[in-house]
Amino acid sequence: MKPRILLVDDQVSFCRHAKTILVGEGYETTLAHDAGQALEKLSGQSFDILVTDMKMPGMDGLALFMKARKMDSDISGIIMTAYGSISSAVDSIKQGVSDYIQKPFEPEVLLMTIEKTLRERRMIQEIHHLRQAVNQRYSYGNIIGKNHKMQDVFHLIEKVAPTASRVFITGETGVGKELVAKAIHFNSPRKNKPFVGINCGALSETLLETEMFGHEQGAFTGAARCKQGKFEYAHGGTLFLDEVGDISPALQVKLLRATQENAIERVGGNHSIDVDVRIISATNQDIQEKIKNRSFRMELFYRLNVVAIRIPPLRERIDDIPLLVNHFIQTLNRKFDKNIQGASTRAMKQLMQHNWPGNVRELENVLERAFVTTDGAVIDVVEFSHSFQRPVETENLYPVDTDIPFKIAMAMVQQRFEKSYLLETLKQCGGNVSKSSEKMELNPRTLWRKIKEYQIDRSEFTSQE
Ligand SMILES: Nc1ncnc2c1ncn2[C@@H]1O[C@H](COP(=O)(O)OP(=O)(O)OP(=O)(O)O)[C@@H](O)[C@H]1O
Numbered sequence: 001m002k003p004r005i006l007l008v009d010d011q012v013s014f015c016r017h018a019k020t021i022l023v024g025e026g027y028e029t030t031l032a033h034d035a036g037q038a039l040e041k042l043s044g045q046s047f048d049i050l051v052t053d054m055k056m057p058g059m060d061g062l063a064l065f066m067k068a069r070k071m072d073s074d075i076s077g078i079i080m081t082a083y084g085s086i087s088s089a090v091d092s093i094k095q096g097v098s099d100y101i102q103k104p105f106e107p108e109v110l111l112m113t114i115e116k117t118l119r120e121r122r123m124i125q126e127i128h129h130l131r132q133a134v135n136q137r138y139s140y141g142n143i144i145g146k147n148h149k150m151q152d153v154f155h156l157i158e159k160v161a162p163t164a165s166r167v168f169i170t171g172e173t174g175v176g177k178e179l180v181a182k183a184i185h186f187n188s189p190r191k192n193k194p195f196v197g198i199n200c201g202a203l204s205e206t207l208l209e210t211e212m213f214g215h216e217q218g219a220f221t222g223a224a225r226c227k228q229g230k231f232e233y234a235h236g237g238t239l240f241l242d243e244v245g246d247i248s249p250a251l252q253v254k255l256l257r258a259t260q261e262n263a264i265e266r267v268g269g270n271h272s273i274d275v276d277v278r279i280i281s282a283t284n285q286d287i288q289e290k291i292k293n294r295s296f297r298m299e300l301f302y303r304l305n306v307v308a309i310r311i312p313p314l315r316e317r318i319d320d321i322p323l324l325v326n327h328f329i330q331t332l333n334r335k336f337d338k339n340i341q342g343a344s345t346r347a348m349k350q351l352m353q354h355n356w357p358g359n360v361r362e363l364e365n366v367l368e369r370a371f372v373t374t375d376g377a378v379i380d381v382v383e384f385s386h387s388f389q390r391p392v393e394t395e396n397l398y399p400v401d402t403d404i405p406f407k408i409a410m411a412m413v414q415q416r417f418e419k420s421y422l423l424e425t426l427k428q429c430g431g432n433v434s435k436s437s438e439k440m441e442l443n444p445r446t447l448w449r450k451i452k453e454y455q456i457d458r459s460e461f462t463s464q465e
């Protein structure tokens with residue numbers, strides 16, 4: 001598309017002359033002889049650049065530009081000023097005008113100024129696009145992650161946020177469950193209403209009950225006044241039930257009733273209070289196990305787990321570590337008023353090799369400690385705390401059956417591993433073999449052979465989405 005220029009000047013002969021030159025250079029040029037005419041043209045059509053005289057009867061060039069910006073925030077402005085009125089020209093730059101030209105000028109000067117402004121516009125647009133792409137790829141608000149499992153989490157958040165569906169978040173300690181819960185709330189239509197959190201694991205049964213549902217005056221000794229519970233506080237907003245797996249069986253029944261009836265009863269009360277609350281729950285425990293051994297009610301789980309979000313542990317997304325490290329370094333630089341540039345290769349390698357039982361929270365702590373002890377421009381020494389160590393390290397080991405001879409067992413595991421790796425890669429690449437072979441850094445011919453060997457049906461992945 002040709003760049004579109006609106007040229008405004010009260011000197012008719014100048015306008016005609018300039019138009020011939022601009023059209024000759026391939027610009028679509030429209031003329032106006034005062035601000036009123038210009039505004040009329042601006043309301044009917046969009047332009048890339050407004051080139052206007054500063055001094056005009058009625059509204060001056062700068063005021064015209066400001067009005068034009070209100071109508072179209074993308075329009076750029078060039079102002080033509082008479083000799084000797086530089087200060088007003090400088091003022092206009094402060095107001096967002098791209099450039100000014102002093103009259104009288106040679107046609108080349110006008111052309112050069114327009115070209116420069118167009119170049120700047122293209123650059124700004126490019127930066128804008130890049131920034132959007134980067135944001136989309138590497139974060140969701142303040143949640144960082146480019147790993148495909150985190151991308152799946154972002155997509156789920158995006159899909160579920162606008163709805164009122166209950167969400168059940170699972171993941172080990174420190175993976176970002178609360179962060180995700182908040183992201184859902186603050187991207188939902190309830191964002192201007194409260195986000196209220198309860199840590200169900202930290203309170204005794206009776207305290208938790210009054211925290212959740214409130215109590216009436218005189219409900220128990222010490223209940224001098226009636227008190228609203230968190231359900232009532234969260235009315236219209238979101239209630240975040242953290243460590244939901246710790247709720248006692250008796251309280252689970254009450255909670256189940258509240259989710260069925262969208263109403264609660266205060267402790268010691270005898271009437272029900274309607275509440276409009278979206279519940280997001282989270283746990284780092286194995287909730288299925290709790291259902292199996294009957295310490296968590298299945299009906300309640302079904303009511304809370306309408307949409308399930310599993311946040312992977314950090315060791316399953318080590319490709320996110322460099323990004324997270326940069327993110328935390330920036331935050332810590334602000335906090336400690338330092339200017340640390342990054343982590344050394346050696347430190348980064350250590351960070352990538354650690355198994356992160358405390359997940360992102362542990363990474364945050366490790367970096368904060370390193371920050372305090374670093375004097376140089378980069379973090380070079382990292383120390384891992386023992387407090388996050390897993391008590392039972394065998395948890396991560398592969399289950400083995402020693403009745404099968406070692407060589408055969410090894411071959412079986414290898415085959416299963418190969419097939420799983422292949423399937424996952426093909427899935428990520430939409431079934432495309434050359435893309436997959438590139439990703440796996442494997443010869444395409446070898447990949448084809450393995451696909452055949454494992455009888456993999458690629459069409460399963462090509463038809464997805
Ligand atoms: N993807 C991420 N990007 C940026 N910061 C993160 C990310 N994940 C977690 N964090 C940060 O790590 C810390 C722990 O996160 P959060 O409290 O949400 O974890 P959690 O899963 O609720 O942990 P717990 O089970 O111990 O309650 C927070 O400071 C959070 O801001």
Ligand SMILES: [Mg+2]
Pocket residue numbers: 177178242
């Ligand atoms: Mg938490």
